[in-house]
Amino acid sequence: METVLRPVTVIGGSLVVTLIAGWLLDLLLRRADARHTETPLWGLLRRCRLPFQVVLCTSLLRTFHRQAGILPDHSFGVGRALTLVLIASAAWLAVRIATAVVDSTYARYAAGTQDEARVRRVRTQVTLIQRVVTAVVVVVAAASMLLTFPPMRTVGASMLASAGVLGIVAGIAAQASLGNLFAGLQIAFGDTVRIGDTVVVDNEWGRVEEITLTFLTVRTWDERRITMPVSYFTSKPYENWSRGGAQMTGTVFWHLDHSAPIELMRDRLQDILKDIPEWDGRGGGLAVTDTTPHTVQVRAVVTAKDADDLWTVRCAVRERLITWLVTHHPYALPRITTTEATPRPTP
Template sequence: MENVLRPLTVVCAAVVLTLVAGWLLDLLLRQADARHAETPLWGLLRRCGLPFRLVLGTAVLQAAYRPAGVLPAHADAVGHVLTLVQIASTAWLLVGIATAVVEATYARYAAVSPDEARVRRVRTQVTLIQRVLTALAVVVAAAAMLLTFPAMRTVGTSVLASAGVLGIVAGIAAQSSLGNLFAGLQIAFGDTVRIGDTVVVDEEWGKVEEITLTFLVVRTWDERRITMPVSYFTSKPYENWSRGGAQMTGTVFWHLDHSAPVALMRDRLAEILPDIPEWDGRTGTLAVTDTTPNTIVVRAVVTAKDADDLWTVRCAVREQLITWLSDRHPYAFPRVTTTEVIPRDAP
């Protein structure tokens, strides 16, 4: 009977200790989060509750399972399983802590920084750093878990001896993937494109929604997603409308008759622009830029804080001025001059 009660008691005690310690840690983190509202760090660390309980629980069981006689006939197998769980949960806990620290630091920086472009740059770098740390932790944890098997330790020397040849072969086979990986790091720290930038790629314009180590996602104006390898942005030309600031300048063209009231159009443009919320007030001009035998080309130059607002301003200016011309000056639209056809007399 003792052979059953003693192991069961030890296991139950380890579970209770783990749950109590996890509850106390969560309580302390909640109190710290309430006292320090200026940073989200303590709230983010609460996500690490489960891996913390696993680390603590496996550590307690590793120390007590042999003296308690838990499955004595399979003690080595139990110890091996606990070691594997310990390695995996430790990696999970470290990744969670690192992610919480990085996200909290970024949140505090974004809250006090007035430079939106710089905030987007930091966000891009933070996202890629998180992915690199996660990948590194997974690789190290997987390697450590494999080395706990005697067979893997036996072939370790052979693996290290052939690592050079395998590295060359893997490098050739994964040349495209490695190129994307280094391109992702170049984008993150070279500040060529950032999350939230407005770009034009393959004649499609949209905002950069996600950047990973291998691909980049652009969300177009009509809610489509274009997924492209990050190496595209280091090897081919593209337009970045947010580089150096998101402010944009755009044009609106009209093809009108030579008699169009250009001066009145200029005054009307000055009247309607203040009523368009998306106009940023920087520029609003109108001029004749070209002429043909039948028409003149009138161009308005307007500005907005970003590409989305600029599109709205251009559409509003075009629509309102066309409506105004139609109501007040219909003669301003191009006219096709015709003459009556005089039939020739039959012979």
Template structure:
């Protein structure tokens, strides 16, 4: 009688402890979810209750089945079965936790992102990463399960070894592709360049329109699309005008005669900027930056809230200043002297 009651009692206690621990965990997650409604993480982790109970119950039985005398004539088979169940349930639990973390992060991001296209793009990238993690966990779990069988240990070890050899071969054969993949992950998590940033690459000015794990698309001002490998942005210098804030300071240069009325131009610059709505009013200035035997170089500066507005400000200042000089001070425009210089007194 004891040979029957003891195994039943051990199995019942293990199942009861697993159910109790699962209930307590679910209670804690429910309270955490109620206290932190801003994130769905705790509610999503409640989905992992079943694999958690299975892992805990299997681990308790795995550690006590010999002493309890569960099927004493088949201890090897019982131990191997419990090990297989524990490996599979652990993989299930890990995949569930990873999925909950990814889904919670995405949901929190999507709730505050106004751009629906960008949200879909992030969702695609997140789904890809999640599938890669799931595949890795499943392969490792299957290999570990095969290693529990003595005749299959060679096969399990060969799977891991072949996977490593294939990984090395694939890495050598697709070095550029893997470099772009890791560069894409570096950009995604390093926040060096983002969608909507204004950048200058290969002397081309444009906005980042799309970022994937392997390539990046820049839309130029004339609506061309430049597709570049993401490794370019991790191995070469480039200008990011939106990094640290979109505000910019623009410059306009003129080459004028030495007699140009610089003081009047400085006053005129202020009047011009007052009529340009794209100027943000932060600062402006006009100075002489260089001189040559025939001309002087005059530089004007103005500010705007982003790259698009600073371009408009620069064009307006350049055009209106030249028009004002032509109309009121034509002598200030550069010219070639064809008469003899005044004699020295």
């Protein structure tokens, strides 16, 4: 009877202690979150409740499983399994804590900073740092789990004997991956491209949606996703429309007849811009930039606070000014002259 009662008591007691400790931890974090509303750290740390409970319960069972007589015929195997679970859950808890600290730091910085470009830069750096920390913790946990097996230590010693050859082979095989890894770190701390930046790569316009240690995702205007290695952005030229600020200047072109009323078009452009909410008011002008035997090229310069609004302003100006010309000045539209040329007057 004792051989059954003791294991059940230890397992049940460990579960009860774990549940109570998890409840107390969550209660303390909720109270701290209510007192310190200026930081979201305590609320984010509540995500650590489950891994904390797993670590605590596994630690208790690993400490008392021999005395409790849990599967006494397989005591070594039970201890090994609990050790592996403890390492994995500790890594899980470490990742959750690191993520909470990083997210809290970014949230406080974003709330207190008005410069959108700096916020995007910090967000990019924080995201990559978080991924690096997660990768390091996972690698260390996996290595620790492997080292609990004695045969692995022998294999490790034999592998060290040929580390020079393996290092060369691995370096050649992972050259592209390592290049992307270092390129990702260079992008994060070199501030060349950030999450949320508007870029043009391979004649595709879009917004940077995600940056990892090895690849970068650009979301195009038509909802497509272009995935590119981060090394592309450190080795090839590309356009970053958000570099140095999100404000942008754009142009709108028309090809019109030589008789087009340029001065009236300038006045009409100002009226049109005032009715477009996306126009930021920084600039708006119109000029003749080129001429051909049949037409003149008229260019309007408009501004907006970012690339999306600039596209809207350009389309609206182009459409409304063409409509105005068709309605009030149709003679200004380009046409092909089929009548005979006026003869040159004789002196």
